Amino acid sequence: MTRARRTPPGRAGRLRLRQSLDVAERGADLLEQKLRILRSEHERLVGAETAAWHAWRDLLPEAERWVLRGLLLSGEQALEAAAAGMSRAEVTVHWTTSMGVRHPAAASVCVPARPSTAAAPANTALVHAEAAYARAVQAAAEYAAARTAAELVGAEVLSTRHRVRALRRHWIPRLREALDRADLALEQTEHEDGVRRRWAARTTER
Incomplete structure (x- = not known):
């Protein structure tokens, strides 16, 4: 590589190559340790993503069934009246860092209470639908956070794996060859210098 070709000759060059090789090997060892930790964390996050997806998949149909019952009982106008005056839910994502990778750790949802001025749901089914959709929104936020975390850590796993492979398969072997x-x-x-010194010594003796 370019760095190896620019190495000065003699012992100074050999020392520089030795130091570069030591740094590369230590770096590869540290990256492999990081890779093992990241893989374990990624497996955990993928499991959390799968669990969150199942929870969201189960809660959403339940909410849809309740709202359908409410529509059948009181019609679309009742649904619109129940939704009027309601504020939007707020989602807060909590972040953490794993081996230098910043990713979501959790997500929380704040569903504002129904204002006293808002009309009450026209039937019990819409009341259940409102509560069921709140749970579904929470599950959706948790799934989105878990999926994003798994994707970010997974991308770092791939990047670290490529860096380790580049060191082990390319950079370290070239440094060893240069060394x-x-x-x-x-x-x-040194052999040539020894021959010249011995020749010079014999010449001087003569």
């Missing part, structure tokens, strides 16, 4: 060449060149240089 081997530097060792050989240094050995040859």
Whole structure:
């Protein structure tokens, strides 16, 4: 690689290559440790995502059944009257960080209480529908948070895996090859220097 080609000759170059190789190997070890932790966390988040999806899938049809009963009992005007004056639900996402990855940890939903000035639901089915939709919205928020967390951590797993692979398969082997060449060149240089010194010594004796 470019860094290996620019290495100065002699012992200084060999020392620089040795240090670069040590740094690369330590980095690969740390990344592999991070990868193991991230994989475990990703598996947990995928499980939480699946559980949240099942909860949302079960709660939404229940709410739809209640609102359908309310429509059958009192018609669409009753539904519109029950919804009039109601404020929007507010979703708050709570964040955390896992091995440098910021992702949602949970989500909470605040459903405003029905104002005293708003008309009451026309029948019991709409009352149940209102409560059921509140639970469904909470489940939907939790599912969205869990899915986002799994996606973000999963992306970091892939990125870390690629970095480890690049170090283990490309960068570290090239550094080792460059270090081997530097060792050989240094050995040859020292051998040639020894030959020249012995020749010079014999010449001086004569």
